[in-house]
Amino acid sequence: MQAWRVHENGEPHEVMRLEETEPPVPGEGQVLLRVRAADVNFPDALLCRGQYQVRPPLPFTPGVEICGETEDGRRVLATPALPYGGFAQYAVAEAAALLPAPEALDDAEAAALHIGYQTGWFGLHRRARLEAGETLLVQAAAGGVGSAAVQLGKAAGATVIGVVGGPGKARVARELGCDVVIDRHGQDVVAAVKEATGGRGADVVYDPVGGAAYTQSAKTVAFEGRIVVVGFASGTIPSPALNHALVKNYSILGLHWGLYTTKDPELVLRCHEQLTELAARGAIKPLVSERVPLSEAAAAVQRVADGVTTGRVAVLPTARHGATA
Known part of the structure; x- marks a missing residue:
């Protein structure tokens, strides 16, 4: 072969x-x-x-x-x-x-x-407990991991803000269903999120990027919001200022999806069943x-x-x- x-x-x-x-x-x-x-x-x-x-x-x-x-x-x-x-x-x-x-x-x-959507489901539903009507901010919204989170966020009834790099990726994010798209190459991400949310910020931030994107995540998360740390595609692992989390009352949630395959495989199967149902009715693709x-x-x-x-x-x-x- x-x-x-x-x-x-x-x-x-x-x-x-x-x-x-x-x-x-x-x-x-x-x-x-x-x-x-x-x-x-x-x-x-x-x-x-x-x-x-x-x-x-x-x-x-x-x-x-x-x-x-x-x-x-x-x-x-x-x-x-x-x-x-x-x-x-x-x-x-x-x-x-x-x-x-x-x-x-x-x-x-x-x-x-499989991996991207399972990661999104566990991150948004198991870890962050995303609710309908909340605002979800997705870093790298046009990428493989981010695009899955955008679709799952919309399927859950959230308002989705997508952060991307460049006009081509901005177009893809809009086609995916983002309610607001922010191009970090030409816009101030923090200011744009605050404007889109009336100054409140995002209830849930989904961050597979790390580095400078995580700094933006901490500045844009709402009071009692949740930042889901999924990965570090930027190549830089940030060192969060925990006093900042204390001052703003937000949670930093780690997600290693692979652990569920050994720690709770039944939950992985249940997740797949829900994803299959969402795909069957066209809610995700x-x-x-x-x-x-x-x-x-x-x-x-x-x-x-x-x-x-x-x-x-x-x-x-x-x-x-x-x-x-």
């Missing part, structure tokens, strides 16, 4: 190599999956760089989110068991963690429903901005790492070279 493998850490386009290799052999409790679609996530870039919290042995195949097919023909969602990730024709995954792919979504969309063949996976991971993409980029191992849809 063909698989992208990383033999040394570095930038994705430099260290990912497309190779011919034997299909992986599942271990105890694992299953072999034919990869139908593998969506690119920022952690794939971190894995290549050796900066992710999980460091698989070299060489490994990145690709943490797939829609695959079991040997008996079931279409499923999975997070592959590294070092046999999803940027390959076959991957392995834990049998107990497989989720049925929603019929309402195609392979690329279904794969995107993952934004897949690009669909590329397996031969272009390294370039796709690099684009995500560089922050120039919107929504999700899907790698389709069976697509012809140059496929875009």
Whole structure:
């Protein structure tokens, strides 16, 4: 089979190599999956760089989110068991963690429903307890993680403010349903949020960016608001001023979605059922901005790492070279 493998850490386009290799052999409790679609996530870039919290042995195949097919023909969602990730024709995954792919979504969309939307659901509903009528601020609203939070926020009845970087991403955020879109390249984010909320600020801030974005989050969160820390795509991990949280009475909530797969797997299943229902009635639909063949996976991971993409980029191992849809 063909698989992208990383033999040394570095930038994705430099260290990912497309190779011919034997299909992986599942271990105890694992299953072999034919990869139908593998969506690119920022952690794939971190894995290549050796900066992710999980460091698989070299060489490994990145690709943490797939829609695959079991040997008996079931279409499923999975997070592959590294070092046999999803940027390959076959991957392995834990049998107990497989989720049925929603019929309402195609392979690329279904794969995107997994990590990003599960993270959004847990962040907004389990951690922040978002309520209808509240204001939700989403950093990087046009990205893979942010776009999921925008749709879930709208489905929950919230007013959604999206912060993006550039006019192209602003257009995408509006199409996703943001009630207010703020372009951080040309606008003062703090002033724009205060204007949009009558000076009150956002009840919930969803922040997968960190760095300067977190500073904005702390300045724009409302009294008794909640900041959900999802990740640090900026590359900078902020050091919150806890006296500021005390003065404004807001909460800082961490979210590591992967912990729920071991600490409370039943809740993960319940979340998937709700996401499947939302997808079936059209309340959410993952934004897949690009669909590329397996031969272009390294370039796709690099684009995500560089922050120039919107929504999700899907790698389709069976697509012809140059496929875009």
